[in-house]
Amino acid sequence: MTTNTNPPPVPVTASPPAASTKSAASIAAGWLHTAKFLTTAPQLHFLPALEVPEIAFVGRSNAGKSTCINTLTQQKQLAFASKKPGRTQHINLFALGKQGITDAVLTDLPGYGYAAVPKQDKIRWQQVMANYLVTRENLKGIVLMCDPRHGLTELDEILLDIIRPRVQQGLKFLIVLTKADKLTRTEANKVLSITKLQAGGGEVRLFSATKRIGIDEVSLILWDWAHPAAQDTSVQ
Ligand SMILES: Nc1nc2c(ncn2[C@@H]2O[C@H](COP(=O)(O)OP(=O)(O)OP(=O)(O)O)[C@@H](O)[C@H]2O)c(=O)[nH]1
Numbered sequence: 001m002t003t004n005t006n007p008p009p010v011p012v013t014a015s016p017p018a019a020s021t022k023s024a025a026s027i028a029a030g031w032l033h034t035a036k037f038l039t040t041a042p043q044l045h046f047l048p049a050l051e052v053p054e055i056a057f058v059g060r061s062n063a064g065k066s067t068c069i070n071t072l073t074q075q076k077q078l079a080f081a082s083k084k085p086g087r088t089q090h091i092n093l094f095a096l097g098k099q100g101i102t103d104a105v106l107t108d109l110p111g112y113g114y115a116a117v118p119k120q121d122k123i124r125w126q127q128v129m130a131n132y133l134v135t136r137e138n139l140k141g142i143v144l145m146c147d148p149r150h151g152l153t154e155l156d157e158i159l160l161d162i163i164r165p166r167v168q169q170g171l172k173f174l175i176v177l178t179k180a181d182k183l184t185r186t187e188a189n190k191v192l193s194i195t196k197l198q199a200g201g202g203e204v205r206l207f208s209a210t211k212r213i214g215i216d217e218v219s220l221i222l223w224d225w226a227h228p229a230a231q232d233t234s235v236q
């Protein structure tokens with residue numbers, strides 16, 4: 001009888017092995033820090049067609065999308081953040097890439113669900129966003145920002161329904177539970193488990209810009225989405 005002495009196959013994981021996580025996180029952080037304003041568009045058809053992977057930040061108004069982009073890119077005012085909901089009113093694109101070579105784009109989208117916006121504007125914006133999510137060809141991943149004190153709202157659920165077919169075809173999807181600094185540890189763990197059940201195959205992470213929770217983890221996920229080939233070689 002022969003004994004199989006081959007090592008077990010290495011599982012393909014979303015993140016690098018634990019021992020190298022620190023250096024992988026600093027590579028991801030260095031990459032995100034290269035972010036530069038690329039363009040802004042009031043409507044979808046003004047967006048330039050791009051070939052590089054695009055990662056969109058979506059979610060309710062005031063959820064913390066712009067703050068998250070500033071935190072991940074370690075830049076104070078790359079995206080406009082504000083206490084006043086409805087601060088981001090255009091589609092804003094930020095280019096990422098070392099040595100001036102763009103290898104990915106982050107998109108900051110206006111939030112939805114802001115009560116003070118007139119109904120017609122709300123409907124118009126929901127259509128623009130739905131179109132963006134369905135038709136943007138280079139869209140590689142979606143980060144849905146959600147304030148865990150409100151949980152996933154009806155509009156978040158509609159968004160999940162819109163993107164479901166693309167997620168089934170390989171679109172990456174992450175729910176970021178923002179402002180985790182406002183939760184106790186018990187509340188945070190509870191909302192994390194509930195949201196994982198709702199995420200339908202997507203990933204879920206806790207995040208806080210103020211307490212700096214989840215920054216490395218989210219940075220690594222975005223880096224992996226934009227560099228799938230590098231991820232494959234890291235496990236061989
Ligand atoms: N405590 C706490 N506050 C945060 C955090 N992230 C964002 N905020 C605050 O939440 C408010 C809204 O943040 P923005 O980043 O402008 O939110 P947004 O989702 O871009 O909002 P719109 O552009 O209106 O859709 C600001 O007052 C931020 O300072 C966080 O992690 N913790």
Ligand SMILES: [Mg+2]
Binds near residue numbers: 081088
């Ligand atoms: Mg914003």
